[in-house]
Amino acid sequence: xxxxxxxxxxxxxxxxxxxxxxxxxxxxxxxxxxxxxxxxxxxxxxxxxxxxxxxxxxxxxxxxxxxxxxxxxxxxxxxxxxxxxxxxxxxxxxxxxxxxxxxxxxxxxxxxxxxxxxxxxxxxxxxxxxxxxxxxxxxxxxxxxxxxxxxxxxxxxxxxxxxxxxxxxxxxxxxxxxxxxxxxxxxxxxxxxxxxxxxxxxxxxxxxxxxxxxxxxxxxxxxxxxxxxxxxxxxxxxxxxxxxxxxxxxxxxxx
Amino acid sequence: xxxxxxxxxxxxxxxxxxxxxxxxxxxxxxxxxxxxxxxxxxxxxxxxxxxxxxxxxxxxxxxxxxxxxxxxxxxxxxxxxxxxxxxxxxxxxxxxxxxxxxxxxxxxxxxxxxxxxxxxxxxxxxxxxxxxxxxxxxxxxxxxxxxxxxxxxxxxxxxxxxxxxxxxxxxxxxxxxxxxxxxxxxxxxxxxxxxxxxxxxxxxxxxxxxxxxxxxxxxxxxxxxxxxxxx
Numbered sequence: 001x002x003x004x005x006x007x008x009x010x011x012x013x014x015x016x017x018x019x020x021x022x023x024x025x026x027x028x029x030x031x032x033x034x035x036x037x038x039x040x041x042x043x044x045x046x047x048x049x050x051x052x053x054x055x056x057x058x059x060x061x062x063x064x065x066x067x068x069x070x071x072x073x074x075x076x077x078x079x080x081x082x083x084x085x086x087x088x089x090x091x092x093x094x095x096x097x098x099x100x101x102x103x104x105x106x107x108x109x110x111x112x113x114x115x116x117x118x119x120x121x122x123x124x125x126x127x128x129x130x131x132x133x134x135x136x137x138x139x140x141x142x143x144x145x146x147x148x149x150x151x152x153x154x155x156x157x158x159x160x161x162x163x164x165x166x167x168x169x170x171x172x173x174x175x176x177x178x179x180x181x182x183x184x185x186x187x188x189x190x191x192x193x194x195x196x197x198x199x200x201x202x203x204x205x206x207x208x209x210x211x212x213x214x215x216x217x218x219x220x221x222x223x224x225x226x227x228x229x230x231x232x233x234x235x236x237x238x239x240x241x242x243x244x245x246x247x248x249x250x251x252x253x254x255x
Numbered sequence: 256x257x258x259x260x261x262x263x264x265x266x267x268x269x270x271x272x273x274x275x276x277x278x279x280x281x282x283x284x285x286x287x288x289x290x291x292x293x294x295x296x297x298x299x300x301x302x303x304x305x306x307x308x309x310x311x312x313x314x315x316x317x318x319x320x321x322x323x324x325x326x327x328x329x330x331x332x333x334x335x336x337x338x339x340x341x342x343x344x345x346x347x348x349x350x351x352x353x354x355x356x357x358x359x360x361x362x363x364x365x366x367x368x369x370x371x372x373x374x375x376x377x378x379x380x381x382x383x384x385x386x387x388x389x390x391x392x393x394x395x396x397x398x399x400x401x402x403x404x405x406x407x408x409x410x411x412x413x414x415x416x417x418x419x420x421x422x423x424x425x426x427x428x429x430x431x432x433x434x435x436x437x438x439x440x441x442x443x444x445x446x447x448x449x450x451x452x453x454x455x456x457x458x459x460x461x462x463x464x465x466x467x468x469x470x471x472x473x474x475x476x477x478x479x480x481x482x483x484x485x486x
Binding site for chain 2: 010014017018021024025028029031032033035036039040
């Protein structure tokens with residue numbers, strides 16, 4: 001009678017042993033999987049932090065370049081144009097009957113100098129930081145209208161609830177979008193609307209240009225990539241709607 | 256009473272088969288996995304196959320194959336010492352692997368040359384080998400969990416080999432101590448009856464079955480990990 005009991009005990013003990021081993025391996029797998037997931041999440045967070053730092057560095061480099069161009073425009077080209085205007089003025093005064101073309105040249109130079117100064121200011125971060133975004137936007141719209149070939153308009157709330165840094169980034173986004181419309185879209189009309197939604201700011205830029213394919217990323221230039229990156233940096237979203245009648249850029253930014 | 260042919264097979268032939276199967280699969284695996292420790296494992300299982308064939312078939316008429324088992328213990332110690340020394344990363348765990356290798360050599364010299372007669376030393380030496388390997392398996396498992404990588408654990412052949420080692424040596428440790436216990440009792444009573452012989456035989460059959468299960472596990476995971484890596 002004892003033998004069957006002994007054999008049963010051995011079978012039960014062996015089964016328990018194998019079960020314990022199997023449970024051990026399963027537990028090990030679970031622990032490994034959990035740690036692997038944690039590692040992946042940490043890696044993703046590090047990568048996104050790295051990308052954010054990289055973007056910040058890139059934007060700083062772009063601002064420095066624009067500052068440099070702004071200074072060169074003002075100090076170098078601006079001075080050359082001013083000197084040319086001065087020489088024409090001297091020539092005019094030395095002639096008894098100055099030609100109409102000289103008057104026209106002097107006026108054209110004066111306009112060119114004025115526009116150059118406006119462009120130089122729009123590129124200069126230190127200058128822009130003296131004003132809020134709305135003032136900068138109004139100045140930029142005036143500058144574009146003064147070129148004569150475009151009709152730009154802007155509607156905006158009384159104030160924008162962003163820090164000066166964020167306002168500057170937003171201004172660059174709007175500036176880039178306007179430049180894209182003028183250079184690539186061949187538009188003649190441009191409307192910028194800023195709307196306070198309560199929880200954030202909605203920016204709409206509409207032009208009557210040729211349009212483009214927003215889905216075809218192979219044809220997107222650096223400008224569109226810059227816009228996407230800057231809007232992402234502000235924690236917002238951007239999308240384009242475009243056809244042959246024109247392009248609309250929609251930007252949603254949370255406070 | 257179990258079928259005597261089946262018991263005969265379990266007792267004499269299952270052990271060399273259990274060493275032969277991993278030899279074939281590890282040689283196949285070493286074609287893609289060029290690491291030295293895989294080649295050493297394949298060599299170990301090959302040597303073990305030859306030793307067990309000699310111990311269980313050719314030496315039957317002499318009924319004394321203890322020298323073959325002592326050699327097997329020596330090769331197990333040296334091979335596992337190399338395997339775990341190359342697998343473990345920590346200085347202390349590597350030192351333990353070296354110490355383990357050194358002690359198996361010492362035990363071999365003691366039991367084969369200096370004190371060949373106390374046969375109980377052989378069960379204790381086998382138990383020590385199993386216990387040391389269990390400890391090194393735990394070191395390996397701890398190291399694996401502490402150094403998580405992006406590669407899935409299921410595709411890691413070393414993990415599965417070590418898991419099979421854990422399974423085999425945990426069971427063997429208990430079997431060797433039990434074997435030693437019953438052998439001592441029989442020797443003290445001076446009563447080597449058929450019943451007592453059956454107890455020892457069943458213990459050894461249990462050991463061989465456990466060895467076979469672990470060998471099949473190694474063979475299965477050689478194929479499985481290769482498939483996973485290919486996919």
